[in-house]
Each structure stands twice: as structure tokens, then as C-alpha cells.
Amino acid sequence: MMENVYLPQIGRIAGIREETQGARAIKTFQVEFPDGDAFEHQCGQCAMLSVFGRGESMISIASSPLVKEYKQFSIMKMGRVTSAFHAARIGDFIGVRGPFGNQFPLADWKGRDLVFVGGGVGLAPMWGALQTAVARSQDYGKISLFYGARTAGDLMYKADIEALQTSVAVQLSVDNPEEGWQGYTGFVPANLMEKAPSSNNAIAITCGPPIMIKFVLQNLKALGFADEQIYTTLENKMKCGIGKCGRCNLGKDYVCTKGPVYSWAELKKLPQEY
């Protein structure tokens, strides 16, 4: 971390992939840094990305820490900054501050089954952890991924997910019936309940829209997952990323420094201001 925590380093967009279309399209950016400027991160951490003149947004680092050549960010087009990213081209320079926040305790999960449950762009914050676990699959039990979106066209990382099929039990879903759809039809929590992964010696990691998380939590509990076995990542509006600007707090915690990763056991103790 540089001494001036507000001064971004300059990254270069080396790759752009269109994940989904529509008003809230998602694009994935691969960002490279000049030699010496690359930084290490941990699974679950975030970075403040900026388009100069437009501002900064806190975005999950979606790539695994094992990938050293670039950092990957998947950004949904929502507001001023994210729209500026969607207008960016390969070769454009951006500002990057980070990494910020805590991490998924992957080391503590050794020997356990991992159940990833994601919806929409919520796959991105978990993706680095999933990739890392897959790369070290000998350390873990069964790895499964439940992932869904409104339509097949709204699913991100399709090619990467396809490539995972050999090592991960992938369960894809779309909300409504769709011609030619091979996977589950219905909401993510329902798909989870139907496939009923064992909670025995397992950890569940979930990220997605709040309404999805609410029902995923209910169903994980029904499947026997204890609060300590369930992890999620939070998002709140952030500006500084370093626990000072005061807007991302849940009670005494600033999500930018104490989060974004929480176990449900920890999260239950904090005010529900997320």
C-alpha cells in the first residue's frame, strides 16, 4: 500500500469481455499494472477503481490471487462511474486503489465441502475464492456451485463455468422457462433446496441480490447449515475504502475494512443496515 492512501496507481485495461447485455449489462475487465506496481490480494478483497473525471467505485477483485498477470473486475452498468467503465476501451488507463477489506478464510476451510451459491453479478465477489479452491482442490472436499440469473443471457462467466464442470458440481438456473434451457428453471434458493447439498463438514458461500440471500439463508438453515458455516459478502456505498468517510458502517464495523466477508454468525450480531 502506498503511503498516500488516496492516490491511485495507474492500471491499464488489457481485456474487456461482454458478459451480459441490457440496461444493466455486465462487462469483465482485465487490468494490468506496469512492472512493480502490481499488488497482491486475498480472495474476497476489493479495490477502488476510478475513471478520472468520473469518480471511484468499490469493485470486488474477481480474479484469484494465484493469477499474477492481471486483476479481473466484473462491473455492472449502474451509475456514473460504472457507465464510464462500460464506455472504456482496451488500452484505456484507470486508477486503482487497494486491495481493501478482509478475506474469505479459505485456509480455515481445508478438508471441507464448499457450496457456492450466487445470483447475477454476485458471482464476481466469490469467483476468486472458487477459482482458488478449484486450483487447490486436493485441499477441499466436494466443491459445488449453484448459480442463477433471470435469463440464460444474464448468466456471466459462461465459458469459465463450462470449463469448471470437470471439477465442480455446477447447478445453473434461470428464473423463468426458456426455450432450449438445459438447467434448472426457478429461483436459486429453490434449486439449492431441491439439490440439497449436505451441510456435513461443509461451508456455504453466498452472494447475490438481497432477496436471494434472504431465501438462500433460510434454505441453508433448513439443510442444517449452522450460522458459522455460512459466509456472505456485503456491499454498501463506499467512498474512502479505509474506514474514515463513514457511510458503509454496520454498527461499529466499516464494511470496507472489517468486511466485506462475514459469516452469518458475525452478521447476525450487527445492525441490519445493508
Next chain:
Amino acid sequence: MEKILFKEKLRQWVDTLNDYEVLAPAFADSVWDYARVEAETEIDLSHTNTVNPPKQFAFPQREVFFRFERVDGVPRLTPTVPDPKPTLVLGVRPCDGRGMPCNDTVFSKEYRDPYYWARREKLTLVGLACNEPYAPNCFCQSVGGSPHSTEGLDVLMTDLVDRFHVRGITEKGLEVIERGGDAFDRVKDDDAAEVEKVHAAARSRPQRPVAEMDAVAKAIREQFDSPLWEEMARHCIGCGICTYLCPTCHCFDMNDEVTGPNAGTGERVRTWDNCQFPEFTMHTSGHNPRGDLAARLRQRVAHKFLYFVENHATRQCTGCGRCISGCPVGIDIVAVVDRVTRS
């Protein structure tokens, strides 16, 4: 170090600090506020308190973090960490002095804020004990302070009618007193007793009580979901003046301001922000974790009397009373805390 400064020699002392920017309370436009002491300024320390606390001298309302421009297609960033003159603030009331360690904590913990500290390290706070704390809105003693607290101050002066008793607290404070040389007289034998008499008299003035720190924290935790908050916030207009006037409120915004012919030229700017505004926490999606005035009043009070206590074992309120005096609709933090604690 203790000295006596006769009031007619205050100017002489200030003149020895010629490499400092010296600020003192001045009455202008119907309010007391800090103003630069110029050669012709008649320094008047008869203020009750200034309308603004001195936090602005370490944490200004607006601060440029860096300039950005595009050079050969590549962004070039020029950081603008300030290198200010040493700054001495005269007449800081002890409640405001106590606010500075709270701000120091915020701008140090986990990550050191280089902009805050560039100013803060050059800042010397010369306090003035309150001989007549102006009831009813100040409550320093009820939140662990006192009308002559030295916490956060570099020097504490006590008004003894024709002279000030001057006590050096920190290295910085000792230095500015030493610089004063002949401006200061030696303390006489009975001065200590007189200072104590004045301080004791100030302490004995009535202040509205606030329940003990842990009891308030516990009550806020237990009443978090109480309908009381909605009831107490019903008349709040969300103007946020409570936080802008507060000696410890530190929340801020960061934005890019385009100053050049294209979006790639401009400044990244920090400005004060405010937890009472809905936009403060609203996600881009429109979802708002603190979507109503009740949640935002609770946030302000809980931050000061619960979260800061949990994180730093001290309240983030020094009892200056500005948020009470300044509120256009009469929301009173002492009454709010009292109601929550009694529920």
C-alpha cells in the same frame, strides 16, 4: 510549565510567533468564528464559543487530494498534500480540544490520512478554560470532560481577570510558551489557589446530566429497533447542521471535479459529508440501508454514544452543545440520549 500572561502582553506573545499563522475568535457578522490575527487585530477572548469548532484546521471543508491530467494519453496524477505554515489557534474551548483526539483516532486507525496529518502536525491548540460555561446547552462534564480539561490541547489558559494563567501541556505547547520569553511572568505563590478556585467554580455550575457511558451504549443497543427513533426524528428536516457544526463529525465525500477542456483533466476533492442525508448511504440501485430520518438520527447518536465507544472506549461527543443550539427544529442530543436511556 506554568506562566502568567498579563492581558496587555497577549499581543506581545503573539508577535513572537511571527512564523505562525495565528487564529483567534473574532466577532463578525453576528457570530464568533476563528479569524486570522493580523497586525491591527485586537485580540478579544471574551467569546463563549466559536460557531465552528477548530477541526476545520486539520480537516478543511474542501481538500484537493490530487490533480489529474492526461499526458500523451496516460493519466498523470499530482498529489496535493499540503505543507502549511505552523498554525496556532487561540481561545479553543476545552470541549473542542477534546474533539481533536477523536479526530486523530479516526484519521490514524488502520490507515494514516496524509492530508489530515500534514495539517494536524503543524497545528497548535491554545485552550481557554471556561469560567462560566454557558448553560443550558453545554454538557462537557456530563460526557467525561470538564470546563478546564487539557485533553487535546497544547496549552491551557485560564482567565484570572487581569491576566491569564498559562499551562504548557505538550511539547508543542511548551515551545510556543518558550518563544514568548519576556511576554510571560512567573507564577506567584497564590496563583495556583486562584486557578483552582476559578476551575472549581466553573465545575460547580449546573449542567444537564447524561447517563454514564456504558449505560447509554447498552441502552442504544437494546433500543435499536424501538419506535422511539421514529418519534424523535419526526420533526427532523434532515438539514445536517448538527454534523457540520460538530467538533468530531468526520464523514466526508470524494468526487472528481473536471476543470479542464476534457473529462481527463481535473481534481479529486474531499468535502465534508453528512449522515443525515439520504444520498449518504443510498446505493446506485436506489436501495438505502438508512432510508428514513429515524435510521439517520439513530446513526448519528449511535455513532457517538455506542459505536465509537465499542471501537475506541470513549464517546465521540464532547458536550459542546452546538448541535442543540444550531438545530432549526430543536432536536436535542441530550434529550434523545436521555429518552433512550430511560426507556
